[in-house]
Amino acid sequence: MTQHRQAGVLMHITSLPEGNLGPEAYRFVDTLVKMGVSVWQTLPVNQPHGDQSPYQSVSAHAGHSGMISAQQLQLDGWCLPNELTLSLPALMAKVMARVQSGSAPTHGEGHGLSWSGFARFCQTQQYWLEDFALFGCLREQHHNQSWQQWPQAYRKHDPQALQAYRTTHQEPLTLIKFTQYVFFQQWAQLKRYANQRGIRLFGDIPIFVAYDSADVWAHPAWFKLDDTLNMTVVAGVPPDYFSETGQRWGNPHYDWLAMQKDGFSWWLGRIDTQAQLFDVLRIDHFRGLQAAWEIPAEEPTAINGTWQEAPGEALLNAITETFPELSLVAEDLGIITAEVDALRHGFDLPGMKILQFAFGGGEDNPYLPENIEQNSVAYTGTHDNDTTLGWYLTAPEHVRNHLHDYLNQHPPQMPAALIKLTLESQAKLAIIPMQDILALDSQARMNTPGTIEGNWCWRMQWSQLSEEKLLSFRHSVEESGRFHA
Structure with a gap:
């Protein structure tokens, strides 16, 4: 993280109008340049x-x-218009x-793809790609x-059974690897475009991985599983602001x-993959690197768990020594102890401050x-919060009154007032969710923690970004001393 004041926008790739790495993503980079910001933050971009x-x-x-753009492949000359659907x-097989x-x-723009490049990709990414292809x-x-x-032989990752499987399934295995090659090439192409225009990409690493994942399947010894490879404990967080x-x-x-x-080694490999994609990385649920909430697997809720310490200092030493150029940010929201703060400060990592949490309490x-x-x-706010307009419209009266008094505006122009407050804070980086720039209500919320329906599906439309909204946000960025020319 550089020392000068910066601004950025939080907008996931799937929230673009087309939801992928195609022309709309490049248009969004151009839009960020017009806004005068220098950072584009996304959510994790792994296969969900x-x-x-x-x-x-x-x-x-x-x-x-799903983020691979057929339209971009057409522009680059690798597929025909009648193949876009x-x-x-099927498309990857033709392109391969x-x-x-x-x-x-x-004769397209001819970016990126080559068979020798694919061979190099398979070689450099072998540490995860081979198992992922088999898993998929x-x-x-x-x-x-x-x-x-x-079946047991596959479930237990039996080397002989898997070697026999490779022999009889070479074509689909190669196609899975090639699809990943296309993803990484399209991402690298977009990243170059963004970096050349002064926009850095800011990514997100979930602290944990899914049980049903190639990682747990291929490396069960690195997870708390019993003799039958079932989980003994599961992750979560204790009762908090979000859930009783x-x-x-x-x-x-x-x-x-x-x-x-x-x-x-697994963690360093994971950071290596993400460092290829991003300039800055947020470690989600950072407090889990100091101690994490362990819940017995048979418990239906997160109430009856215990804190279990983790070797965060040793891990962060390994990461920072291996990747000295990588900028890390700690997601330190929730129940944060002195030990978690000490770990973050020990590595001089920026923490996160959410302005929606600022009002309705005391001066401390x-x-x-x-x-x-x-x-x-x-x-x-973040992807886990309501949009700022949605938050304001549903906030308790004492929270709104505190905000009104703080701003000396009765009532304030929302969400512009909170955007301005965030940008004018002392934080060296201020990030505004795209929904707030567009002044959208709760219908544009990205995720409601603790729920499984209706999340992750919001998409913007270019018609929502009027010239007035763009210039208004740009003006706020300029006024706060965060403008990036």
């Missing part, structure tokens, strides 16, 4: 499960194939055959059932002792603008 949650993926490494596997033969059907192929063959339901019964996420916990003995509230330290990332 059917619920589309970016925080429950089938791999800690693999990119979300093909299913992704053309890349292998070196014969693009049209086997999962499809078993009707997307969890790996725990597969806490949140039972259901992810497996790490066997930190085993991971540390191995030099944290850490989210009030005057209490926000410089080494922070300030937000109006």
Whole structure:
């Protein structure tokens, strides 16, 4: 993180009008330039499960194939207009055959793809790609059932059985790997475009991985599983602001002792994959690197859990020594102890400050603008909060009154007033969700923690971003000393 004041926008790739890495993503970069901001923050971009949650993926490494843009492949000359509506596997098979033969059907811009490049990708990403391809192929063959339901030889990752499977399934395995190659190439192309225009990409690493993932299947020894490979404890958070019964996420916990003995190789590989995609990385649920809430697997809620310590200092030492150029941000929301603060400060990591949490309490509230330290990332709200307009319209009366008095506006112009307050804070980076720039209400909320329906599906429309809204936000960025020319 640089020392000068910066501004950014939080907007997931799937929230773009087309929801992928195609022309709309480039248009969004151009829009950020017009706004005078220098950071684009997204949610995790790994391959999700059917619920589309970016925080429950089938791999800690693999990119979300649904973000691959057929339109971009056409622009680059690799597919024809009448192929744009093909299913992704059918389209990838056509593109792979053309890349292998070196014969693009049209003279497009010709970015990226080559068979030698694919071979290099397979070699450099082998540490995760081989297992992911096997996992994806086997999962499809078993009707997307969890790996725990597969025949024993596959379930237990038997080397001989898997070698025999490779021999008889070379084509679908290669197609899965090639699809990942296309994702990483399209991402690299977008990242170059953004970086050349002064926009840095800010990503997000979920603290835990899904049980039904290639990572747990391939490396069960690094997770707290019993002899039958079932989870003994699951992750979550205790009762808090969001939920009276806490949140039972259901992810497996790490066997930190085993991971540390191995030099944290899985974690370093994971950071390496994400460092290829992003300039800045947020560690989601950072407090889990100091101690995490362990819930017995048979418990239906998160109430009856215990805090279990993690070797956060040793892990962060390994990460910062291996990736000295990478900027890290700690998501330190929720129940934060002195030990968690000490771990964050020990590595000089910026924490997060949410302005929606600032009002309705006392003067010592850490989210009030005057209490926000410089080494922070300030937000109006995040993907887990309501939009700022939605929050304001449903906030308790004492919260609204406090906000009105604080701003000396009765009533204030919302969400513009909270955006301005966030940008004018001391935090060296201020991030505004796109929904707030567009002044949208609760219908545009991205996620409601503790619920499984209706999340992750919001998409913007360009018609929502009027010239007036763009210029108004740009003016606020300029006034706050965060403008990036």
